[in-house]
Amino acid sequence: MSLRIVVTVKYVPDATGDRHFADDLTVDRxxxxxxxxxxxxxAVEQALQIAEDADDAExxxxxxxxxxxKDALRKALSMGADKAIHVEDDDLHGTDAIGTSLVLAKAIExxxxxxxxxxxxxxxxxxxxxxxxxxxxxxxxxxxLLSEVSVEDGVVKGRRDGDAASEQLQAxxxxxxxxxxxxxxxxxxxxxxxMAAKKKPVQSWDLxxxxxxxxxxxxxxxxxxVDSAAERPARTAGTIVKDEGEGGKxxxxxxxxxxxx
Amino acid sequence: xxxxxxxxxxxxxxxxxxxxxxxxxxxxxxxxxAVALGAGAADTxxxxxxxGAVKVLTHDAAEYADYLVVPKVDALQxxxxxxxxxxxxxxxxxxxKEIAARLALxxxxxxxTDAVDLEAGDEGPVATQSxxxxxxxxxxxxxxxxPVITVKxxxxxxxxxxxxxxxxxxxxxxxxxxxxTKVTGRTPRESTGRPELTEAAIVVSGGRGVNGAENxxxxxxxxxxxxxxxxxxxxxxDAGWYPHTNQVGQTGKSVSPQLYIASGISGAIxxxxxxxxxxxxxAINKDAEAPIFDLVDYGVVGDLFDVVPQLTEEIKVxxx
Numbered sequence: 035m036s037l038r039i040v041v042t043v044k045y046v047p048d049a050t051g052d053r054h055f056a057d058d059l060t061v062d063r064x065x066x067x068x069x070x071x072x073x074x075x076x077a078v079e080q081a082l083q084i085a086e087d088a089d090d091a092e093x094x095x096x097x098x099x100x101x102x103x104k105d106a107l108r109k110a111l112s113m114g115a116d117k118a119i120h121v122e123d124d125d126l127h128g129t130d131a132i133g134t135s136l137v138l139a140k141a142i143e144x145x146x147x148x149x150x151x152x153x154x155x156x157x158x159x160x161x162x163x164x165x166x167x168x169x170x171x172x173x174x175x176x177x178x179l180l181s182e183v184s185v186e187d188g189v190v191k192g193r194r195d196g197d198a199a200s201e202q203l204q205a206x207x208x209x210x211x212x213x214x215x216x217x218x219x220x221x222x223x224x225x226x227x228x229m230a231a232k233k234k235p236v237q238s239w240d241l242x243x244x245x246x247x248x249x250x251x252x253x254x255x256x257x258x259x260v261d262s263a264a265e266r267p268a269r270t271a272g273t274i275v276k277d278e279g280e281g282g283k284x285x286x287x288x289x290x291x292x293x294x295x
Numbered sequence: 296x297x298x299x300x301x302x303x304x305x306x307x308x309x310x311x312x313x314x315x316x317x318x319x320x321x322x323x324x325x326x327x328x329a330v331a332l333g334a335g336a337a338d339t340x341x342x343x344x345x346x347g348a349v350k351v352l353t354h355d356a357a358e359y360a361d362y363l364v365v366p367k368v369d370a371l372q373x374x375x376x377x378x379x380x381x382x383x384x385x386x387x388x389x390x391x392k393e394i395a396a397r398l399a400l401x402x403x404x405x406x407x408t409d410a411v412d413l414e415a416g417d418e419g420p421v422a423t424q425s426x427x428x429x430x431x432x433x434x435x436x437x438x439x440x441x442p443v444i445t446v447k448x449x450x451x452x453x454x455x456x457x458x459x460x461x462x463x464x465x466x467x468x469x470x471x472x473x474x475x476t477k478v479t480g481r482t483p484r485e486s487t488g489r490p491e492l493t494e495a496a497i498v499v500s501g502g503r504g505v506n507g508a509e510n511x512x513x514x515x516x517x518x519x520x521x522x523x524x525x526x527x528x529x530x531x532x533d534a535g536w537y538p539h540t541n542q543v544g545q546t547g548k549s550v551s552p553q554l555y556i557a558s559g560i561s562g563a564i565x566x567x568x569x570x571x572x573x574x575x576x577x578a579i580n581k582d583a584e585a586p587i588f589d590l591v592d593y594g595v596v597g598d599l600f601d602v603v604p605q606l607t608e609e610i611k612v613x614x615x
Contacts (some may be wrong), residue, residue, distance in 0.1 A: 049545065050564050053427040073546065132400060157545065158427075161408045162389070163396035166364065170397045175475030176364060179389055181539075191479075194363075195540065196389065197491070198306065202480035203363060209476075215546045216539050257405025257439035261421070264432050269576070269590050276583075277597025282605025285577065286613060288593045292575060294497065294521065294554050295613050 037091040037185070040147045041081045042138055042168070043074040043110055045103035046158040053158070058253065059260040060128045061158055063100060070106035073153035075220035078110045080213045081151045082221070084185050092116050094145055098126060098137050104236065111231035112223035119145060123240040128253025131159065135167035137251060140244040142172065149190065150210040154179055165212035175205035181216035297325035297381035300374055301348070302367075302394065304386045305331060308338025312494045313386040313448040318346040320413040320451050324420050325381045327458070328352065330374045330465065332367055333359035337462055344460020346453065352377070352465040363476040364390060368397040370467045375402055377465065380441060382420050384413075387445040395445045404440025411450045411551065411572065420444060428545065428568035448493040449551040484540065492524045492541060497554045498573070500526035500543055501536075502566070504559020504581065504599055508536040513603050514558060520610040526550065526570075528560045544569035558599045562587025579603060 047053045051066035078095065085091035095110040097103045098121040107118040121141050129137065142150055150172070155162035169176030177183075180192035180203070190209050194201045195216070223231070241248060249255050275284055289295050299321040304311045314329075321327040329348040331339040336353035343351050352374050358366040371394060375383060385395040387409050399406035410422035419442050424433045436442065492498065499521065501514040511525070518525045527537035529544050543550055545568040555573035560566060562578070562585055570576070571590065578587045583596045595602050 049428065049568075053430070055431065059433075130405070131396070132405065135400070154546070160426075160545070161392065161396075163392055163406065163408060166393040166396045167400055170368075170400050170472075173472060175472070176393070177476050178363075178393065197484070197493075197540065199481045199483045201363075201478050201482075203476055204479050205476040257399075257437060258407055258435055259438045260433050260435045262434045263426075266425070266430055266432055266571075269592075272576075272588075272590075272592040272594060274583075274588055274591070274594040274596060277595050277602050279601075280605075281579070281595040281597045281602040282607075283609050285579070285593065285595050285602065285606050286609035288577070289554070289610070290613060292554075292592075294575075295610055 037085070037088045038146055038148045039081045039085060039091060039093045040142050040145055040150050041077050041093060041095045041110065041115065042150065042152045042164070043078065043095050043097050043106050044071045044156045045069070045097060045099045045106035046071040046156055049157050055263045058128065059263050060253065063102070068102050068105065070109040071153060071157045073155055073157055073215060076213050076215055076217050077151045077153045078113050078115060079220040080183055080217055082114045083218070084149070084183070088185065094119060096138065096141055096145065097121070098134055107236055108231055109223065111234045112228045113221055114227060117234055118236040120236055120238045121240070121244070122238055125241055125248035125252050128256060129251045130256040130258050131161050131163050131167065132257050133251040133255055135164050135171055137244065137246065138164070139168055139171035140246060141239060142168070144244060148207045149185065152210070152212045154212050154214045165210055169210040172208070172210065175209040177203050177205050177209050178212040180211060180213050183211060183213060183217065298328045298378050299325040300378055300380040300383045301327050301329045302371060302383070302385040302391065303329050303331040303339055303343065304388065304391065305335065305339050308335025310339050310342040311386070312453060313446070315342070315346045315453040316448065316451040317384045317386060317446055318343065318348060319454045320446060321384050322347050322456060323413060323415050328378050328380065330371060332370050340460050340462045344458055345455060347456035347458050348460045349458045351460055351462050353462055354465040354467045356467070358469055358473055361478055362474050363478060364393050364397070365473045365475060366469055367394050368401070369470050369473055370465060371398050372401055373467045374465055375441065382442040382444060385443070385445045387447045392445050395443050399443040402440055404443050405437035406443045407435050407437060408445045410444050410446045413444065413446065425572050428564050429571035447549065447551065489518060490522070490524045492526055492543070492548050493550055495524035495550070495552055497521045497523035498526050498543070498550050498552045499523045499556045499558070500528065500560060501531055501558050502528035502560030503530040505531055505536065506559070511537055513600070517556070517603050517607045520607045520614070528566050557587050558603055560587055561585045562590060
């Protein structure tokens with residue numbers, strides 16, 4: 035029996051670009067180039083490694099997002115995933131984390147799964163709550179924030195490095211896993227991988243395919259509301275000195291003036 | 296008056312500072328009722344009472360240590376049912392956010408994470424967040440259910456506000472999911488004797504310019520002269536010079552101390568995301584063009600191997 039792995043990925047505005055909000059206070063996705071969220075590359079990488087170690091495995095990458103989000107799926111396919119699912123619907127605009135987890139959970143159940151792998155957080159919203167929400171919705175164990183993960187005989191094991199302690203975790207499949215950027219460098223797509231990705235199947239689903247109603251998602255269906263967004267005022271220009279041999283002492287003088295010493 | 300539920304982060308009964316900060320914010324929303332779970336839960340009462348908790352709901356069971364996250368969600372859900380609070384506040388740790396998210400979903404409520412401020416509003420608590428690598432500030436609220444809000448460390452001052460802090464046993468029934476993920480081993484982090492990175496009033500960080508694990512001793516000496524926590528940029532962590540637990544930035548910790556000292560850090564967006572909200576920012580860097588200098592209150596263009604030891608020495612002299 036094949037190990038069915040679903041990797042959830044997000045298409046995000048490039049963090050090195052000039053990110054801002056649209057008029058309706060959702061993330062502006064038009065004016066900044068998008069890409070596969072860097073932290074999701076680690077999830078794809080671990081899925082590939084788990085699949086390589088398994089006798090038989092199939093990796094499906096899943097995203098919820100606008101038309102351009104296909105770019106994120108292509109990237110994951112070119113890294114080596116087998117197929118992709120794109121949930122796309124105009125009514126999804128403005129969906130919050132709770133709503134996103136609903137759509138993802140429905141799609142994961144429809145696709146069929148033994149293991150869900152997510153990144154630790156998106157690089158735009160940065161909440162880091164979707165994996166826990168997926169576990170709650172799917173009613174399966176959450177084995178999250180792993181810097182090391184392995185799957186054997188229907189059991190997932192991993193190491194979670196927390197602030198107070200490093201924990202060894204274990205759960206039976208099916209389960210939801212999330213991995214950190216410490217889990218291992220993500221591979222670059224090879225030329226062969228990029229060419230192969232063009233032939234890999236990408237399914238498109240809309241809300242009706244998932245038996246979801248428009249009012250359950252989107253801005254209207256969100257359980258949170260953003261009232262305002264203001265650009266942080268630029269920090270006032272500070273004093274810059276060149277070290278001519280007294281730089282450390284000058285800095286100490288500044289810190290003393292600010293009562294830090 | 297309405298009640299505000301506060302999830303207590305503690306280590307064997309010792310309450311961590313972010314929870315005391317939460318009590319300050321909770322008092323703006325309602326009467327704080329604290330929920331403390333696991334070994335030493337009842338020992339938290341004195342500190343919580345001193346900072347405004349009118350009640351402390353406690354429960355201890357082996358499940359809290361033996362299984363991941365879900366037992367705590369079950370308990371917090373029981374507390375919500377018992378208290379019917381106006382809001383639930385949880386410290387914004389990795390685990391805190393996971394607990395809060397699952398709780399929110401279960402009780403049919405919206406969730407806001409990583410608030411940096413909180414005030415009462417006509418339509419419920421209004422949370423301030425710093426987003427897009429702290430380049431924007433948003434104000435948000437939960438529009439459905441009982442607001443569940445996680446708050447970052449250093450978002451409020453710890454204030455003494457003596458209250459009853461009456462300890463009450465919380466009745467908890469664990470769900471079928473509670474034992475899904477077993478914790479089979481736990482290695483506590485060795486204490487460095489320095490403050491916790493996210494809680495520290497002063498953070499001293501080193502980056503690529505530190506140029507080697509052994510040179511981090513310079514950064515540590517400076518940190519110790521100020522009683523500060525030590526941070527590291529992603530470049531330094533990726534190079535293996537300093538542990539990931541100390542990484543400041545988008546994929547590490549986000550800090551907001553009174554003073555942030557960046558040594559040999561260029562200030563890439565990845566790093567700025569984790570420290571831009573610091574009150575006072577100081578940088579030492581050889582490259583006068585480094586973007587970190589756009590953020591600083593005071594910057595020294597120079598070799599950190601000259602400037603940092605001199606600074607450390609001068610601080611020691613001034614402190615006597």
